[in-house]
Amino acid sequence: MQEDEAFIRRLVARDQAACRQLVRQHHGRLVAVARSLVGQAAEDVVQDAWLQAFRALPRFEGRSTLNTWLTRIVLNAAYSHHRYDRSRLTQSLDAVLEEGMPMAERFDRWGHWNDPLASWTADTPEDILGREQLARRLQQKVQELPEAQRLAWLLRDQSGLEFAEIAETLGTTPANVRVLLHRARLRLMEIINQFEEGASC
Incomplete structure (x- = not known):
C-alpha cells in the first residue's frame, strides 16, 4: 500500500x-x-x-x-x-539475552557445524511449511517461545517491521532485536531439522 x-x-x-x-x-x-x-x-x-x-x-x-x-x-x-505488566516483557528480554544459544552444542568454537543439519527433502521453505504436522508443531513452538523472542519474530518475519521500529516498539535496541530474532529462528529451525531427521514433532 x-x-x-x-x-x-x-x-x-x-x-x-x-x-x-x-x-x-x-x-x-x-x-x-x-x-x-x-x-x-x-x-x-x-x-x-x-x-x-x-x-x-x-x-x-x-x-x-x-x-x-x-x-x-x-x-x-x-x-x-489484561492489565498487562510491560515489565514482564523486559524481564523476558533480559532472560533471553542472558541464556545460552539454542543448538549451541551443534557448533564448534569457530562457529562451524559439529553435527550438520539434515539434508532437507523439500525444495523451498513453503514446501516444508506446507506439511500439516510440521506446521502445527511450528505454530505450537512459536507460542512456546519466550515472549520477547515471539514478539521480535512476529514483528519482523510476519509483520515486516524494520529493526529500528521493532526496537522502539519493544523498548530495546536494534542489536537486541537481532539477537532475539536470531534465537527465535534457531528454535524454529531446530523443529524443522528434527522433522527432516525423522524425529517426532
Whole structure:
C-alpha cells in the first residue's frame, strides 16, 4: 500500500474503500500479534484497536509507517486488555539475552557445524511449511517461545517491521532485536531439522 498523503486523507475522511483496504491488508497480521499476548481474545483486542486507530487517524503524523503505528496500537490494546505488566516483557528480554544459544552444542568454537543439519527433502521453505504436522508443531513452538523472542519474530518475519521500529516498539535496541530474532529462528529451525531427521514433532 502506498502511504501517500492522499491515501491518509481518504482514511481521515472515512472513505469506505480506503478503510476496507487498510483493514484487509493489516487485520490478519495484527490478530497474530495480539494472539501472541492475549490468546483467544485476540480478535476482540484487534477490534478495539481498529476503533482506536480510526479515532486517532486525524492525528497520524506519518513519523512511522501505518504498519508500525497500527502494531503499536494493537500492542497497547493487548496490554490494556489484561492489565498487562510491560515489565514482564523486559524481564523476558533480559532472560533471553542472558541464556545460552539454542543448538549451541551443534557448533564448534569457530562457529562451524559439529553435527550438520539434515539434508532437507523439500525444495523451498513453503514446501516444508506446507506439511500439516510440521506446521502445527511450528505454530505450537512459536507460542512456546519466550515472549520477547515471539514478539521480535512476529514483528519482523510476519509483520515486516524494520529493526529500528521493532526496537522502539519493544523498548530495546536494534542489536537486541537481532539477537532475539536470531534465537527465535534457531528454535524454529531446530523443529524443522528434527522433522527432516525423522524425529517426532
